[in-house]
Amino acid sequence: MRPEDPAARIDPELALREERRGRRVGDRYVRVIHPFAERFKRQAAGHLVASERVLQPTGPFGRAVELVRRLAIGRRVATEHELQERVGPIKGLAVFASDNISSSAYASEEIMRVLVLAGLGALALTMPTTIVIVAVMAIVVISYQQTIRAYPNGGGSFVVASENLGRGPGLVAAAAMLTDYVLTVAVSIAAGVAALTSVFPALFEQRVVLGVGFVVVLWLGNMRGIRESANVFAIPTYVYLVAMYGLLAFGIWQAVTGSLPEYSPPPAWLEEHGAEGLGLLLILRAFASGSVALTGTEAVSNGVPAFRPPETKNAGLVLILMGTFFASIFLGISFLSSQLGLVPDPDEQETVISQLARTLVGAGTPYHYLIQISTALLLVLAANTAFVAFPMLAGILGKERFLPRQFQYRGDRLAYSVGIVVLALLASVLIVIFEGSVTSLIPLYTVGVFMAFTLSQAGMVRHWWKLRDEKRGWRWRAALNGAGAVATGLVAVIVGVAKFALGAWMVLLLIPFLIGLMWAIERHYRSVEHALAVAPGEPLPPVRDPLVIVPISRLDRPALQALAYARSISNEVTAVHVNDDRDEIEVMRREWEARAGPVELVILESPYRALMAPLLAYIDAIDQMDPARPITVVLSELVPRHFWEYPLHNQSALRLKLRLFLRPNTVVIDVPYHLPPSA
């Protein structure tokens, strides 16, 4: 069959082997194997530890792929070598607060975009709306201080809501957060691109391509596992803070001294005028748009264990700093925009921050570029927060069986590869569908976040209630979290109502769908697990010689190999030949007598030319004769030399396999026949 000399294949590593065959120990067959020392380390009897060598490809093509892979995402990391790099308040602010702080880059603008629909005069409401949102933020920050202390191992809303309110609310929070993370990536990257195109207008036409490009960069970066990158993170966050404070201080000084420069609105504005009335709904919509400012607040309480001890204190400090920085920048931008009379660009070609900067420091000055580029960088890094959080949450949900198991799998660098890929794909799809427009994405964004906030805070109220006997001051703690829950719940309702027709309906449909899906997945996994579990006293399944059928179309080498294999596994082998041509049947019968050895041949003549149906009917007939015994079908499959030759072979084997796979009590064996390379 395989004419080559076995000795020619022996490897120098074989020197390590001690025995060629296994031996019997009592009634058990034991293979004593001493595999190559470079590939496995013997840990104990029957316990080998694979070295990184087993992952090294051997062929030249494989090695090239491996090289590219390593350049792109780096060396593999063993599970035990996982580093949980801890951060102090300074790095912590950069890592966990960038998402929230970056919202200041578009929050004021989104308020103004809604208000201006009622005309320039309505922009006077920008500042009051900002103040209300900052007040809500203050409540949320204080409320989350308690979550940090109560959940030093990380208090994401899924954890807090599941533990205190039960599975249902936990799943609502999980679905809301998954949706939210996808939107965080899409919105932050769209806003980052907008910051860039404000100073490089030539890029405006390419904003979708640019956005997807940033997603790809984040995808690759996260496949590396950007854990060690807090230093890189710190830079744009602090550059943004310094540059923004400089700009705001300069502007406020001008405002105080009455020396604010003249503002020239974007050209598109001059053609459009506000037409809607300034009703309550419009004000609520403005508030709903601006409350995007609170997104990202949860990152800190999620990440408590990543802080250096004292963890809760450091995390609490970062949360306060984050709120303070964010609120002051947000207020500053809204204040100066009102003072200058800025109007948002209806074409979304120039952001409000860019208008502010160019009015204060001059268009195209280095400081204008500094503001725009640091804003863009910060926004892309904010998207990265979601790239860390989404795969982790999906991994937890995978472990709890609410998502497919694959989400649990951690790649060569310990990153949750599947979650990262799924997030990158979904965010790219959003950027393409919404053509990279922040304003179109915003209505979808905030509903989910505030639902999760509300559930998390409500869970905290329950948490304190449960601890009422052991914890002093549980009343005021519960009251604080209760205030947070009421405030965020109100915002969730306002956002849902005010933005419903603009896109929030999609999220309000998606979240229940996701919950249903997760529930169905969990039910399925549990039911399967239950069905497959082996009861302690249950007898082992019986060992019975299989009845073997070998479909034969031609009497060639693959067929003879399949027959030899079939005879090696059972004494009850029948070959079956299906054909509609009597002459060919006669030829087969004669060749069979001459060549095939001691196996019975059954010929199924098929006048209607069907191949599958007679074979399946024959298998049924055999099965009926002895239903308890498994039926085994041995198929020979030709392995062509090149993949493009596949369509020329094995079509019948493939169809038969698909049909038999669904047949109970049937096992299919593929005996591949590899074409010799010379032929």
Added chain:
Amino acid sequence: MRPEDPAARIDPELALREERRGRRVGDRYVRVIHPFAERFKRQAAGHLVASERVLQPTGPFGRAVELVRRLAIGRRVATEHELQERVGPIKGLAVFASDNISSSAYASEEIMRVLVLAGLGALALTMPTTIVIVAVMAIVVISYQQTIRAYPNGGGSFVVASENLGRGPGLVAAAAMLTDYVLTVAVSIAAGVAALTSVFPALFEQRVVLGVGFVVVLWLGNMRGIRESANVFAIPTYVYLVAMYGLLAFGIWQAVTGSLPEYSPPPAWLEEHGAEGLGLLLILRAFASGSVALTGTEAVSNGVPAFRPPETKNAGLVLILMGTFFASIFLGISFLSSQLGLVPDPDEQETVISQLARTLVGAGTPYHYLIQISTALLLVLAANTAFVAFPMLAGILGKERFLPRQFQYRGDRLAYSVGIVVLALLASVLIVIFEGSVTSLIPLYTVGVFMAFTLSQAGMVRHWWKLRDEKRGWRWRAALNGAGAVATGLVAVIVGVAKFALGAWMVLLLIPFLIGLMWAIERHYRSVEHALAVAPGEPLPPVRDPLVIVPISRLDRPALQALAYARSISNEVTAVHVNDDRDEIEVMRREWEARAGPVELVILESPYRALMAPLLAYIDAIDQMDPARPITVVLSELVPRHFWEYPLHNQSALRLKLRLFLRPNTVVIDVPYHLPPSA
């Protein structure tokens, strides 16, 4: 394992069985099986004939599909019941000549479309061009008379060219004819739709949809096998002939009596004017466009065996009639168009025939509708000729190994299903790409046909030369076919040159590509056949007990079933568990000792979390110890209850199977575990 009582599954049909088990006859195991009499008939020992019953689906869903299938394409036909319905000259003309005669519906128009580019005056050349083409046609018809006599079993150009000129020219002819058949369908249907939209202008916007709709009708009709349909064919052919002769006679009478009515050109024409000079190239292009008239000539010589005896005489008569009918209609249309001063509609909204009819008998009169509808029907039926010829040629090429084997397969109604589907798809793609425009498709059409004609006629010259010693008059016969070859060869060159830039280049690229592909497919099949053939004296492959490996991820029912199966086929079974978590490894080890029975467990710890690589390295190690023995990997696969549950399971098993399939000396066994329906 399967707790149900085997007796509960016994079928009443089981009463027919005689023995439960096989018996040994000499050294051979023989299973004496008496399957259900309704499904199989015993022909001889070990030779069963399947009845149509085996094809009947049993489930309700399957029965519904079967019902729809039968309504759409009819009852299954057994191979032996194939009817070769013979036709006489009257039906024969309808079946085999409709393709060619239908060309008269657009040949004049395509000449005029080219000439008019040089202005209205150039249309005076329509009649002379028509006469030259008719002369070429006469040569071809006479030349093909000889092919009919020489090849009473069917003389398609592939057969004639291969037999007389060799494989290379045969393949050129085959590639040309395959291309041509696809274009026949696309052009005829586009022209048929144009005939309809000329009288129903509202349909013009939908011409692509209509065209694809006709392709679908032909596809379904041919899956039925429209052999019995000559009667249906006869009607539109003769209606077209009668209606057209009536129109032409009326018109010629008016022309003779000088009473031709006034012609009003289509509105679009008034805005456009011919701008090109009337050079030789333009005249050649007009000739090339008009020579589309000769397409379909080969159908008769291809179909000789389908005629009633005397076959050659009947076929020869039909060929002459076809040429006469076609030529007279073609000349008549060109003559009257010149007399009336018709101009083709640049928007392709109204055909020249429709303009002719409405001018002679009045727009919207019943006779106008009769002309247009019978033209449309004839053209669709002409497309059907290709639906018969293409799959047959592809089947022959499949049998000769020049195309994938699947093209040989004949479906339930003896139609070559794969060829029919491929033709329908390709023609639909052409109609969509060329937006259903006859004029855009024409440049691609004729090159292939004339190449095939030339090769076929040249082959005939060679044929007579080979018979020079036995056949009297071989010289003049060879001269006749030589004249045909020269005439068609000239046309092929003219078409190739004049239409090169307009689209002929695509065909001139496609044909060599197809030839290369067919040659490569044949080489591949032959080389594989050679490599797989078993030499007469060669010993049978040895029968050796396989070394069995069972990868185990959890110790559940599917795993235990796989282990039981593995033990049933070999005494040398090793279970392998790959994991990166030491705690889980410890749990597995303890459960194993408690539950797994007499099989050795090897644990492969994988610190880098890879599943495949350590397993493959371990298999390599075992392989190195005894390279001559096959290695068998038994995988348990969960069969979920619903197809949408697949993504939740078996991902690792699938990946492992793909990897192992390419590994030499390795056999993979799938042991499916079917979830009990209750769980």
